[in-house]
Amino acid sequence: MKHNFSSITIPEILEVGIDTIKNAGKYLVKANIKKMVVFYGEGMKDMFGMDFINSVNQESTLDIIKEFVNEDININAIIANAFDIPKETQVIVGIGGGKVLDVAKYVAFLNNILFISIPTSTSHDGFASSGCSLYINNKRTSVSARMPYGIIVDIGIIKRSPERFVFSGIGDIISKITAVRDWKFEEENKKTKVNDFAVMIAKKSVNSIARMPFNDIKEDFFLKELVDSLTMSGIAMEMAGNSAPASGSEHLISHALDQILDKNELHGIQVGIATYIMSLVQQHRHVRVDTFLRDTGFWDYVKTLNLQKDCFIEAIDLAPSIKPTRYTYIHLDENRKKAKDYIHHDPVLNMILN
Numbered sequence: 118m119k120h121n122f123s124s125i126t127i128p129e130i131l132e133v134g135i136d137t138i139k140n141a142g143k144y145l146v147k148a149n150i151k152k153m154v155v156f157y158g159e160g161m162k163d164m165f166g167m168d169f170i171n172s173v174n175q176e177s178t179l180d181i182i183k184e185f186v187n188e189d190i191n192i193n194a195i196i197a198n199a200f201d202i203p204k205e206t207q208v209i210v211g212i213g214g215g216k217v218l219d220v221a222k223y224v225a226f227l228n229n230i231l232f233i234s235i236p237t238s239t240s241h242d243g244f245a246s247s248g249c250s251l252y253i254n255n256k257r258t259s260v261s262a263r264m265p266y267g268i269i270v271d272i273g274i275i276k277r278s279p280e281r282f283v284f285s286g287i288g289d290i291i292s293k294i295t296a297v298r299d300w301k302f303e304e305e306n307k308k309t310k311v312n313d314f315a316v317m318i319a320k321k322s323v324n325s326i327a328r329m330p331f332n333d334i335k336e337d338f339f340l341k342e343l344v345d346s347l348t349m350s351g352i353a354m355e356m357a358g359n360s361a362p363a364s365g366s367e368h369l370i371s372h373a374l375d376q377i378l379d380k381n382e383l384h385g386i387q388v389g390i391a392t393y394i395m396s397l398v399q400q401h402r403h404v405r406v407d408t409f410l411r412d413t414g415f416w417d418y419v420k421t422l423n424l425q426k427d428c429f430i431e432a433i434d435l436a437p438s439i440k441p442t443r444y445t446y447i448h449l450d451e452n453r454k455k456a457k458d459y460i461h462h463d464p465v466l467n468m469i470l471n
């Protein structure tokens with residue numbers, strides 16, 4: 118019997134720090150890139166595009182051959198756009214929030230060329246993962262593409278993004294606690310086999326930030342740690358070959374909320390609340406989850422949103438049907454009942470939900 122080692126694709130460029138966008142040209146040259154197409158989110162070229170373009174213009178070998186402003190995550194629009202990419206293009210660069218990064222990532226994937234991710238906010242781990250969230254037949258659908266070839270994060274830019282995006286990143290990273298527990302639970306019930314390395318990386322990604330002392334969520338050190346942790350979460354999914362290490366029952370509740378709410382909240386906001394609910398159900402590190410979400414100001418922010426208990430109760434009932442082939446805690450009737458009891462009786466949930 119032959120035994121094979123696992124191998125994974127990891128980004129060639131990983132630059133996280135202050136003023137990285139002003140040095141982006143140098144990183145691209147180092148990675149042997151020459152001709153690129155750039156996708157901007159709405160308003161992003163005016164805000165951050167010039168720093169990027171100037172850094173490219175300083176390098177004689179680099180060439181921006183076409184630019185687009187497009188954050189339309191409808192698959193039909195993306196396919197149409199994919200035919201507008203010049204043949205000589207080596208990489209697609211995406212600059213902006215989650216939507217334009219998903220568009221650029223998928224256009225690159227369809228053209229079988231490389232993708233460079235330059236997020237201007239880090240509201241979830243999508244900037245560092247192979248997955249995209251697109252509209253297919255009017256339904257928000259998770260599809261897989263390919264890992265970014267480069268990830269360039271300018272902490273100065275992240276600092277300027279609205280605070281709610283940072284809270285969303287906080288909610289998305291804390292979810293690794295319940296996601297990994299769900300994945301292990303599936304293995305204990307002989308429904309899947311976990312990848313131990315992916316488990317370790319996913320756990321480290323959340324523990325390093327959840328145990329770190331900080332004064333302010335907008336301080337450089339905290340933001341750098343958040344970006345690094347979200348990046349590690351993306352790598353954990355790559356190791357697993359699926360989203361399980363980063364996405365469990367808490368993500369299913371959030372996906373259900375997307376279908377229930379007229380206007381959904383940011384991904385990581387919904388996920389963070391659902392993480393706390395599921396950590397109670399799992400009886401797994403719920404004190405840590407609560408402490409982290411309280412100390413970062415996440416709960417105070419959630420209190421301002423006027424979210425309704427009824428919506429969460431509906432989402433809990435709907436959650437298992439989002440991914441019927443999985444077997445997380447929320448797939449068991451008794452656990453859905455527990456989750457709903459907590460929504461009615463837990464003091465923290467009573468404080469943040471109406």
Ligand SMILES: [Zn+2]
Binds near residue numbers: 242368388
């Ligand atoms: Zn997520």
